[in-house]
Amino acid sequence: MGEAEAHQSVQALATSLCSLPPEFVRPEQEQPGATTFHGAAAPDAPVIDMSVPGSGARIAAAAREWGLFQVVNHGVPPAAVAELQRVGRAFFALPQAEKQRHAMDPASGKIEGYGTKLQRDLDGKKTWNDFFFHVVAPPAMVDHGIWPERPEGYREANEEYCRHMQRLTSDLFEHLSLGLGLDKGAMAEAFGGDDLVFLQKINFYPPCPQPELTLGVAPHTDMSTVTILVPNEVQGLQVFRDGHWYDAKYVPDALIVHIGDQIEIFSNGEYKAVLHRTTVNKEKTRMSWPVFVEPPGELVVGPHPKLVSDESPAKYKAKKYKDYQHCKINKLPM
Template structure:
């Protein structure tokens, strides 16, 4: 059965009612105009590594997000990843549907358009492809496109470089909590920490002021490392208002997710964000979510909890947390 994707709706040149957000969500009404949010930009290659550590910790506490430059991933690796992702979404619909999420699947891997329960039955202006890229034991190549032919090579090369960036971020976040540098990663599953890639595809939208590419949310993972294309669209909530995030070319955007907020017992905060769409241009982004295995229990780190600092969050299996989050069930 054919999937009705946002890409196919674009051809109709009219935005269906289910994509029109309520007035308290419409970006045309709720975006603060004329002000661009300049979230911290951190040079990972700065010779003063203590300064880098402090900047990461400060941004994670005050913003829940930051951008990293001089991260060490070669420009051509980023370009190739963008190229093959763009080519995939330009394929005929029937070719993309080969990778559709099976109807009976409880997982989220695969090509599709709907991810989570939406209140009031609203939809977001977004098609996507999900698949795991690390560790090797969790990879299911059934969801990796065979066309373009260089997709797998480009994605594996990016994954290899991304590991180094992720390791540095996790060590910094661990040290920032007063823990040993490997303790945060261990608490998230160590070498079993899962890297889940999502390619977001936001086609041009006839009425971008009425629709959202992604509704407001925090990421349920530990951290997200995101590579966007050149089309702006990321917004963050600050003091109860929505602002466009100023993107720096070739930077990676890092989001603190729910599991890191929980693990840090609230010292780090997950960022509330959303995505707007463009009337003329297609926006693409490549977030990689670093998440625990579904049966791993995550709660405030024992070393961060005492009589003066009681646990602010429940300890629960990540799979249970994710199920509640996706189905809008209170945690």
């Protein structure tokens, strides 16, 4: 990859295009224009009101059947969400040179910072996405030197939002543990308790001249335990279910919860990590703010012993989370 290509963002590229460069055009079997299921028969991912009795059972059922659900009345103040979105939008409105000062340095082995998906994947294709990515908890892992000085209020907004994510994650873990017939604290204990790692990401998908041919993010499951995501109002998240791609419809004030690989492993396959992808829009910028909740790297994650028996043998190998990450990122055997 040449120096100019390495430093060009999709955001900058998008301002000068009338048609999509060929390296962004997905193979026909991956193009959202041809592979998205529309119509009255399209199912909607569950929307769960966390304030009503029985919501925990609904969360567990959605984790089994979908691997993705949306929650409302989740206790995260609208003002905290709005401020997180404000500072994220303001960061991406900064001059390119200022954003570039926060560029991630893959050669250093650090995954934090400002970056772009201009790098090709294994089949030579690129995705339509820029991002900013950093750890927000636990304090010992946070490097504020990576966080932007502008816009004003960025640090305060992210720290407050993270506190709400920690509380919501605790609630979700309790519901999901009980849904497996385990003690309510089983999942939190297995994933590291107070040492849980929270990574905040901002995804930026600028307007695209031919959105039906490309993707913002290619199909994948998340490595995390859970991912909790707030989108803007532009439709884009899609879920693979029963052999089809469906839109996860935008629900105002909802947070979207993805079940990640680590919960699938812990549950010995009872809960399903959701296969998902992201589409883009011709006229509008789509943004999303996912928080990835991960175990500490040295922690060994495997199926919970109470979920393994002669009738239900272990479906996954126990391994350190950092080793799991290495295998998945490098597409090595698990």
